[in-house]
Amino acid sequence: MMAGLSIAITLLLVLLLAKPAGLYLYRAYSLEPTGLDRVFGPAERLIYRLGGIRPGSQSWKAYAAALIVSNGVMLLLVYAVFRTQAYLPLNPSGIANMEPRLAFNTTISFMTNTNLQHYSGESGLSYLSQMIAIVFMMFVSPATGLCAAMAFMRGLAGKPMGHFFVDLVRSITRVLLPIAFVLALVFVALGVPQTLEPSAAAQTLEGGEQTIARGPVASLLAIKELGNNGGGHMGVNSAHPFENPDAISNLLQMLLMLLVPTALPFAYGKLVGNPKQGRVLFVSMALLFVVMLGVSLTAEQEANPAIAALGYDSGQGSMEGKETRFGVPQSALYSVVTTASETGAVNSMHDSFTPLGGMVPLMNMMLNTVFGGSGVGLMNVLLYALMAVFLSGLMVGRTPEFLGKKLEGREMKLIALTLLVQPALILLPTAAALYAYPDTISNPGYHGLTQALYEFTSSAANNGSGFEGLGDNTPFWNLSTGIVMYLGRYVSIITLLAVAGSLAAKKAVPETIGTFRTDSATFGAVFLGTVLIVGALTYFPSLVLGPIAEQLTLKP
Amino acid sequence: MQLFASSLRISLVLMLLCGVVYNLAATGIAQTLMPHRASGSLIEEDGRIVGSELIGQTFTEPRWFHGRLSSIGYAADGSGTPNYAPSNPDLLERARQSALDWQAANPDVPLSEVPLDLVTNSGSGLDPDISPQGARVQIPRVSAATGIPQAELEQLVERHTAPRRLGLFGEPTVNVLELNLALREAASK
Numbered sequence: 001m002m003a004g005l006s007i008a009i010t011l012l013l014v015l016l017l018a019k020p021a022g023l024y025l026y027r028a029y030s031l032e033p034t035g036l037d038r039v040f041g042p043a044e045r046l047i048y049r050l051g052g053i054r055p056g057s058q059s060w061k062a063y064a065a066a067l068i069v070s071n072g073v074m075l076l077l078v079y080a081v082f083r084t085q086a087y088l089p090l091n092p093s094g095i096a097n098m099e100p101r102l103a104f105n106t107t108i109s110f111m112t113n114t115n116l117q118h119y120s121g122e123s124g125l126s127y128l129s130q131m132i133a134i135v136f137m138m139f140v141s142p143a144t145g146l147c148a149a150m151a152f153m154r155g156l157a158g159k160p161m162g163h164f165f166v167d168l169v170r171s172i173t174r175v176l177l178p179i180a181f182v183l184a185l186v187f188v189a190l191g192v193p194q195t196l197e198p199s200a201a202a203q204t205l206e207g208g209e210q211t212i213a214r215g216p217v218a219s220l221l222a223i224k225e226l227g228n229n230g231g232g233h234m235g236v237n238s239a240h241p242f243e244n245p246d247a248i249s250n251l252l253q254m255l256l257m258l259l260v261p262t263a264l265p266f267a268y269g270k271l272v273g274n275p276k277q278g279r280v281l282f283v284s285m286a287l288l289f290v291v292m293l294g295v296s297l298t299a300e301q302e303a304n305p306a307i308a309a310l311g312y313d314s315g316q317g318s319m320e321g322k323e324t325r326f327g328v329p330q331s332a333l334y335s336v337v338t339t340a341s342e343t344g345a346v347n348s349m350h351d352s353f354t355p356l357g358g359m360v361p362l363m364n365m366m367l368n369t370v371f372g373g374s375g376v377g378l379m380n381v382l383l384y385a386l387m388a389v390f391l392s393g394l395m396v397g398r399t400p401e402f403l404g405k406k407l408e409g410r411e412m413k414l415i416a417l418t419l420l421v422q423p424a425l426i427l428l429p430t431a432a433a434l435y436a437y438p439d440t441i442s443n444p445g446y447h448g449l450t451q452a453l454y455e456f457t458s459s460a461a462n463n464g465s466g467f468e469g470l471g472d473n474t475p476f477w478n479l480s481t482g483i484v485m486y487l488g489r490y491v492s493i494i495t496l497l498a499v500a501g502s503l504a505a506k507k508a509v510p511e512t513i514g515t516f517r518t519d520s521a522t523f524g525a526v527f528l529g530t531v532l533i534v535g536a537l538t539y540f541p542s543l544v545l546g547p548i549a550e551q552l553t554l555k556p
Numbered sequence: 557m558q559l560f561a562s563s564l565r566i567s568l569v570l571m572l573l574c575g576v577v578y579n580l581a582a583t584g585i586a587q588t589l590m591p592h593r594a595s596g597s598l599i600e601e602d603g604r605i606v607g608s609e610l611i612g613q614t615f616t617e618p619r620w621f622h623g624r625l626s627s628i629g630y631a632a633d634g635s636g637t638p639n640y641a642p643s644n645p646d647l648l649e650r651a652r653q654s655a656l657d658w659q660a661a662n663p664d665v666p667l668s669e670v671p672l673d674l675v676t677n678s679g680s681g682l683d684p685d686i687s688p689q690g691a692r693v694q695i696p697r698v699s700a701a702t703g704i705p706q707a708e709l710e711q712l713v714e715r716h717t718a719p720r721r722l723g724l725f726g727e728p729t730v731n732v733l734e735l736n737l738a739l740r741e742a743a744s745k
Contacts, residue, residue, distance in 0.1 A: 006724045047573070051566035070563035077567055122634050132575030139574040140567075165566055172570065177578065184582045185589075191610055193596045194586035199633060200598055202605040204613045205620070205736055211633040212608055214596040219582040223574075236635040239679030241610040242596065247726025303672060304642045307651045311667040312675060316687070319672040320647065321637050324624065324685040327727035331679075348679045351639040447641035469639030550643050 003329035007293075010251060010333065014258045018282070021259055022266025028174040029150045029267075031057075031162060040173045047169050057160040060501025063151050064494050066164035067144060071111055071490075074140055079107045081133040082125075091126035092198035093213075098124065105478035110137035112489035113145055113373055115224075115231030115344050115464035116455075116481060118473040122213040122235055127196055130233060135220050139180075142227030142260070143171030145375030148493045149264060152379050155500025156403055157272045158508065175260070176227060183222040183256065190252075191245030192218040217242055225256035228373040230344025230464040238334075238347040239323055250330055250347060257341040261371035264378040272403055276519035281381055284524045288370045288531070289340050292360050296332040299356035305554055318357065321349030332357065339364035342373030344464025351443070351451065351467035355554065358467070359547035362454055365461040366539045368422070369531050373462060376489070379496050385518065386415055386499070388530040392516050401515060404508040411502055414495045421491050423538045425460040425484045426453070430542070437476050442469035446553065450546035455481060460488035599733070607733050608632075612684040615736065618661060619701035619743075621686075621694050623732040624673055625654070628681040637677045651675055664696045685729035688717045702743050712738055 027034050048055065058066065081088070082103040086096050098106065102118055109116045110133070119125065125134065147167035154161055188194045193214040200212040217233040221243055224230060234240035244250055262282065269278025303314035317328035326334070331348035338345050339361035350358050364370050369381045390407055393400025400407045433440075433452045441448040451467040458465055459481040466472070472481070517523060586594035597609040607613050612623045614630045623630075627638045640647035654675040655667055674690045691713045699706045716735045719728050 002720060002724055006720075006726075009724065047566070047569055050569045052562045053566060066559060066563070069559050070567065073560065073563040074567050077571065120634060120636075131579040132571055135579060136571045136575035139578075140570055165562065168566070169570075172574065177574065181578065181582065185585060188582075188586040188590050188594050191593055191597055194583050194594045195596065196583060197595065200596055200605055200608070202598070202607045202613075204607060205733070205740065206613075206615060206617060208614060210607060210611075210613055210630065212596060212598075212611055213633050213635075216579050216583055218586065218594075219579045234635050234680075236637070236680045236682075240635050241612075241680060241682055241684055245610050247721040251721075251725055304647075306642075306648050307672070307675075310651055310655050312655070313668055313671050313689070316672045318642070319676040320640060320642070321677065321679050323679045323683050324673050324687055324690075325683075325726050325729050330726055346679075349637050349639055351641060352637070352677075354642055442639065443641035443644050445641075445643055447643050450641075467639070468637075469641070550641070554643060 003327070007329060007333055010254060013255055014262055017255065017259060018262035019266045021263035022278070023270060025175065025260070025263050025267040026270040028170055029162070029167060031160060036174060040170070044169055044173055047173070051165065053165045055163050055166045058163050060151070060155065060161055060497045060504070063161050063164050064497045067148065067493065068490065070164070070168070071144060074137065075107050075111050078110065078133040078137060079103055081129055082106060085126040085129045088126065088128050090128035090131070090196065092196070093126070095123065095126045101475050101478040102473060105482040108482045108485050109464065110134060110229070110231060111141055112462050112485045113141040113227070113229060113342070113376070114459060114462040114485045114489070115229045116459055116466060116485065117231050117464070118478055120235035121233045127215055130220060131216060134231065135223060138220065138223040138227050138229040138231070139172055139176055140168070141229065142374035143168050143176060145373060146171045146175070146260070147375070148497065149375030149378050152382065152496050152500045153268050153271045155497070155504040156382070158405070158504055161501070161504070176223060180219070180222040180226050183226065183252065184219040186252065187218040187221050187249060190249045191242070192221055192249065193242055194218040214242065222256070224345060225253045225343065226259065228257060228260065228341050228343040230338065232345065238345045239349065244347050246325055247330060250326060250334065253345065254334060254337045257337050257343045257345070258371065260374050261341045261377050264375070268378060274519055277403070280519055280521070280524045281385065281527070284528050285369065285371050285381065287528065288367070289336065292340070292364055292370060293333065293336045296336050296357050296360040297329065299354045299360070300328045300332040302354060304354070318354050321352030323348065335361050336364065338465060339463060340370040342368065342377055342461055342463045344458065346465050349468060350454070350465060351469045355447070355547040355551035358450065359543060361465065362450070362457055362543070362547065363535070365457045365463045366426070367531055367535045368461045376462070376493065380492065383415060383418055383492070383496060384531050384534070385527055386411070387419065387534070388523070388527045389516065389518060390415070391530060392526055396516070398514065398516070401509060402503070402518060404511060405503045405506045406509060411499050414499050418492045418495045419534065422460050422488065425488050426456045427542065429480050429484060430456045433476070433480070437474070440471040440474055440477065442471060446546055446550040450550065453542055453546055456484055459484040462489050599737070609731065609734065610684055611682050613733055615732065618697055620736050621691055621698060621732055621739065622674075623686055624678045624683045625676060626681040627677055630682060632682055635680050635682055637679060637681050640677070662694070662697045665693050669693050684731050684733060686732055688713065688728050688730055691730040691735065698739070702739070704742055708742065712742060
């Protein structure tokens with residue numbers, strides 16, 4: 001009862017924040033001068049001068065090139081930090097340099113907004129690495145995603161593309177940095193540590209020794225959630241009491257994760273000059289979200305039948321891998337939020353969820369359209385929207401149009417390519433892993449397949465949560481998921497920018513009575529149908545072999 | 557080449573801003589305004605650290621209230637769980653063993669009153685809390701081991717029960733370390 005009410009209030013808060021945040025985003029990236037320039041202009045001009053940047057508008061190719069090259073430079077810088085952290089300052093716990101293949105994986109993981117972690121934060125990274133490598137990337141990675149989304153939306157709206165570095169800097173100065181800074185301090189007030197002191201040594205009540213790892217956690221935590229990054233300071237992420245001390249910090253984390261992804265549809269509606277275009281996408285995604293949440297809550301409310309049969313009071317539901325302060329409802333909600341927003345933070349162990357409870361995060365990542373991550377989520381949603389328009393066009397035998405531009409062969413080829421890449425990145429390596437490296441899988445039976453499937457789905461969708469029982473710090477997993485994360489991120493960004501560039505260059509066709517409207521409830525239904533049909537056709541067989549088979553075999 | 561150079565320059569500037577300035581400013585303000593919280597909410601007694609309010613620790617003797625199962629033995633230099641799938645036979649084996657252990661240590665309390673948080677591994681392996689019911693079912697054992705009357709222990713548990721946040725969010729909890737610190741004080745009276 002209380003749980004239901006608390007979830008309803010959480011979702012209501014998300015709803016209340018989404019529209020104002022979306023309008024703010026629209027203003028923050030405006031190509032025209034706005035009042036925000038007075039506040040942020042001086043700092044931004046200083047950064048442009050230090051960075052040697054001359055603002056202006058770029059072609060889609062120049063924009064994409066700047067995105068890829070700058071991200072590449074950042075990858076090299078951070079890789080260098082990981083490989084030399086033992087020699088660098090701020091390493092009070094004496095942590096060694098990171099092994100090359102693990103550093104390869106970790107660097108790509110954070111640059112691509114995935115934050116898959118094959119190391120453990122407490123023992124694998126110095127405080128300096130946490131700060132100038134991890135936190136740095138936690139800012140620039142979602143900033144890059146936001147840039148891509150803004151450029152894509154401008155292209156669809158037939159506006160100039162903008163300038164990558166200007167968008168990048170604005171993402172940080174106007175959106176990510178101010179919000180993260182305030183929230184970091186709020187998190188400290190709730191109990192999250194923020195210190196450069198080494199681990200504390202405690203003498204326990206029973207007379208044992210306890211070493212308590214801590215560090216600059218709060219500043220990392222704020223941007224981890226706001227930027228849909230998801231990588232934790234601590235190994236168990238937001239299940240760790242230092243990284244999520246109570247239900248209020250838990251609530252704030254969920255609001256932060258959903259802030260940008262739910263705001264973007266409204267920014268999009270404003271940008272294309274028709275708020276209904278954004279609203280219909282928002283409502284469609286919210287429907288998917290509610291359905292997923294319902295399945296997850298129902299599944300997790302049930303205790304493991306085999307354990308319940310031993311005679312315990314099983315009223316709490318599936319408690320293995322969950323924290324007492326969150327219980328089942330807040331854990332299930334968090335798992336849906338973190339995968340819908342492609343964040344990847346966890347406050348409970350998805351590996352130990354009931355099979356169907358664990359399938360929901362997996363499906364969220366496979367569909368990758370239930371809001372989705374910073375910027376790229378909306379791009380993926382618009383990809384499906386374009387697909388839906390195309391399919392509708394085929395059915396009535398008319399050249400499909402989107403926002404007054406004709407969708408033709410070139411765009412549809414790019415879209416089809418993008419749609420094919422993700423399942424290829426998930427299913428092929430999963431099959432390879434099951435065949436060649438079954439020894440890295442920790443749980444027997446059908447669940448083992450789900451573990452491998454989850455890892456590659458999470459990588460390809462740039463989510464970063466995991467079924468963490470997987471023995472994933474091996475050369476195979478480090479290299480394979482590294483490549484999957486890289487391609488999962490950049491292929492779709494480039495192809496979709498190309499689509500936007502191509503559409504922007506076309507002449508607008510006048511709207512007629514025969515135009516298929518993309519701002520109506522009908523379109524919302526077609527959009528949802530497209531998402532579900534494409535998703536089901538692609539992934540249903542693997543879900544049957546994994547979580548569904550496991551659920552059917554659970555017996556008391 | 558020009559793109560590469562400006563990429564490098566802007567990356568270094570942003571690394572300085574987001575990596576160094578942001579983190580150090582947050583650390584400085586947090587340490588000045590909220591030193592206890594920012595340093596890990598440590599509990600000190602006579603200048604010695606006995607633990608953190610937020611981090612659980614191992615209790616095995618019958619005279620203490622016990623926390624949740626931890627496959628890492630509450631070693632807080634790390635964190636982790638066994639990540640058992642619900643179908644994992646090892647999980648069932650552990651749950652069976654927990655049932656036997658419970659019956660041996662708490663002959664007066666039937667399994668049907670034992671909530672699942674007492675026999676499952678937490679997410680972090682460091683969970684500082686148990687449910688209020690999880691504390692109450694341990695009262696007969698703790699009372700027998702310490703000689704403190706059950707009624708007094710019930711009051712103690714009541715006092716250390718934290719409600720849902722804002723009356724709504726999360727679950728009611730009992731912080732095991734703080735409860736045991738209070739228990740020790742009660743026992744020394």
